[in-house]
Amino acid sequence: MAEIVLKPKGEIGITVEAEVIRPEMLAAKKKDEIERLQVWQGSEVLPLGDFFDVETTGDGSSEETTIVIDGDVPRVKYIGKGMRSGRIEIRGSAGMHVGAEMAGGSISVHGDALSWAGMEMKGGLLQIYGNAGDHVGSAYRGSWRGMTGGRILIEGNAKSQVGGGMAGGQIVVGGSVENFCAIRQNGGLILIRGDALRGLGAEMTGGTVAIMGSIRQFLPGFVEVGREESLKLGDLQIEGRFVKFSGDFAIHRNPKGLLYWREG
């Protein structure tokens, strides 16, 4: 087993693009090798060691490696981007694109995560104990090919366009979401334990979104198709009485999207 601790040296001005912070890149490297890894800050390429104190203990493959970021790093982007194995633990808040395109392994963020967490994620586990920003598990701007696999768990709230273009995998939001959650969803599962503002499930053609709280503006393109007691969605068991809708009929003639809304 190996543990690599990255301790932020201080406040960061222009955001740092640190897709090198992933187990595949750091595993089996010595402290000074890690410090020399290059990251972009604006138009400059700088060593990772300019931003973090590095400590390594133990040894092992990327599967056996845990990267600990010991502090808040809201100005560090792309942590764990494309990672396939191992663990990243962020003992603070993470910057944009944490876990983007990740395919395996796990990331836990003890604070908040900014926008684009788990963007176009393919596999693995991304756990956010605080709040998340916009576009969690969604497609990149301009694309409708979002998350295809893996699992994102958010204890707090998330903002807009959670699961945009989602095709597979699972997103659970413990708190509430804002606008256009599940927009263009065509597969996978989204569970919101709190409330949603407007546009929930807009243009969805497949997959499932379930919400336990209120929806401020319910879309007219959904049709009630039944009621269900105590939902079993994948490995999730959700208690309560749900109204089941099918949609979104606004765009497609025969959409396969399902929306469950808990009564009361």
Place this chain on the structure above:
Amino acid sequence: MAATIIKNGYVFDPLNGIDAEVLDVFIKDGKVAVGLTGAESRDAKVIDASGKAVMPGGVDSHSHVAGSKVNAGRLMRPEDHYRSVRLKTDITHSGSGYTVPSVYKQGYDYAAMGYTTVFEAAMPPLEARHTHEEMRSTPILDMGAYMVFGNNWFVMRYLKEGDLVKAAAYVAWMMRTHKAYGIKCVNPAGVENWGWAKNVHSLDEPNIHFEITPREIIRGLAEVNEMLGLPMSLHLHANNLGHPGNWEVARDSLMIPSGLDPKSKTDLEWAQTKESARRRQTIYLAHAQFSAYGGTSWRDFCSGASGLADYINGVDNVVIDSGSVPFGPATTMTGDGPAQHDLYMLTGQKWSNCDVELECGSGILSLVYSKSSPVHSVQWAIGLEVLLLIKDPWKTIMTTDHPNGGIFTQYPQVITWLMSKKARDDTAKESHKWAYDRSSLGGVDRELSLYEIAVLTRANPARTIGMAHRKGHLGIGADGDVTVYDLDPTRLNVNDPERLRQKLARPEYTIKDGQIVARRGEVVAVPEGRRYYCRPYVDDAMEKEMLADVKEWFKYYTVGFSNYPVPDKYLKNPVPIPVNKSQEAVARR
């Protein structure tokens, strides 16, 4: 500038009848020279090309690389850019974009692939400034742009009135005013109908208001083209493009200019060639793949390429470019607004549409051609059939109609399929079974030689668009544009398609005007390219009469007449080509 000698290569120069002869190519002052003096030879840069294939620089006669619809394609597709990024170097700009790269990246990528000349396929008059701005910013490449005339109000009015002379005067004035190179005709009569959410579906269907038919517009513009004596022939994007069963409309359209003689009345110096470097065709069909569909619907969709090829095999006045489909992401963009809308209804992809007042229109859509799709698989097959079933390579040009059928950086893949039956069979196996079941491609054994590839990618595009006075060959006086491929024709193994593709994608050298601009895929020098356009002349009195009409009708434009022309400063290194000089001015019939 020091001279350059490209020594001992296997030279492929079809316009000079040179097929894999081991020769030295001398370039002096940017031009191919007969030889060098002793002193010049001592100072010359010598490139050892032994065991390598030497060809003229690549010429792309149909690509969408500059203008507002190209830029709209960039703007509406951020997802096309973030994974395709080019870093800045000491001599090059940064850039991004996979299917629609930024202008800098386009120039570098073309040059790195061995191409030195690229012509923009569709410039709407009102967007000419934008088109020239983008061409001005494109590094390395020599460029020009064809102007869209097939739904132009003035052209339609004059042709309906039967006043060919005035139509010619108008076209001549427009080309000078907007610095255009050739006449493009997109879905004639149909795009005008698109303003009323309609289209035309046959060659003899009159459109709304102007009541002119596609046949009348095609014939009229082809006659105008030869009256003026433009370097290239009419360039046609046929009606019903992209619809099942359209191959007959394409064939019938190609018949329309029959009987016309190609007349190039350009005032130019011609570099030496053994074969005639003057165009023979009176009609140049764009992206034949999109116009070679059989069947009656997408259910019974099949290739119509053999019917179209049979006709073209029997005539001498037609050239086509292929618009091949190499699979993968694409961005379709054409002046054919209704065709793009039909594609949008079919796919539900992101779509953008534009009406260019009084002149034309356009549409843009993002698309992925996938091997699992039955229709896309047939399109792939048709895009190769049109090049393999037409027997005379001098009637064909290889393109992908970038970025419609595929992107230009996929040319090496398309060439590999043309050269290797095994490569085609391998791809057919990975594709939907319709690829071979609904086309004749599986039964085609033809494998193009490097010589034929040089025809399809150099000699013929240059000759077809009237640039062979200086491009597309290595005769004395030609531009010193050369591509050196690490391919030994005596040991060519077309059964190793992947290696062939890689060698074609990364030539050893790309040389422009005698200067090495790219080496094994890396851009090493960034000279400014030239911008070609035609300056056709007509009788002064006729021009005045025509301009009086134009000014009267200009009230329908939202721009003022004085703001309409493209100022000279929009062009860097302009090369005007005088056409139909006053002594041959069009006389009133």
